[in-house]
Amino acid sequence: MPSNGIGGRKNAEPKPSPILPVAPNGGRFVRPADFDPREVIKDGFGISRSEHPLAVRLRFSPRVATYIKERLWHPSQTIREQSDGSIDLAFTTTGRQELMRWILSWMPEVQVRGPVNLRRRVVERMQTGIDRQSGR
Numbered sequence: 001m002p003s004n005g006i007g008g009r010k011n012a013e014p015k016p017s018p019i020l021p022v023a024p025n026g027g028r029f030v031r032p033a034d035f036d037p038r039e040v041i042k043d044g045f046g047i048s049r050s051e052h053p054l055a056v057r058l059r060f061s062p063r064v065a066t067y068i069k070e071r072l073w074h075p076s077q078t079i080r081e082q083s084d085g086s087i088d089l090a091f092t093t094t095g096r097q098e099l100m101r102w103i104l105s106w107m108p109e110v111q112v113r114g115p116v117n118l119r120r121r122v123v124e125r126m127q128t129g130i131d132r133q134s135g136r
Helices: 037-041 062-069 096-105 116-134
Strands: 054-060 078-081 087-093 110-114
Touching: 054 062, 054 096, 062 078, 062 087, 096 116, 110 116
Parallel strands: none
Antiparallel strands: 054 087, 054 110, 078 087
């Protein structure tokens, strides 16, 4: 049978995450008058965010530097070219979950320069993946 869908299944469609049932409870939500959704998401990375900003510094290899330079990854980003053709990308974000996935998606072409705790978390996630692939 020819495959034309996800995971080799014919006519497969992506399945959304389950949504919990909702029931009216008589309450009413009133949005605060000073609420600005743009302010809430301005420092996020993707759709996730946390309360505390994180100053991220990444170095991308010359192999992907051109692609990285061509995109706006975050409104606060700065890019600095290095003499070896690599680039440093820096920005401040509150979106940690998607940031981690994004960094891992660029391996091995990216190095986390800071902060140290982000670098440690990336190394831990990579080691977990290596252990799983190695059967450990």
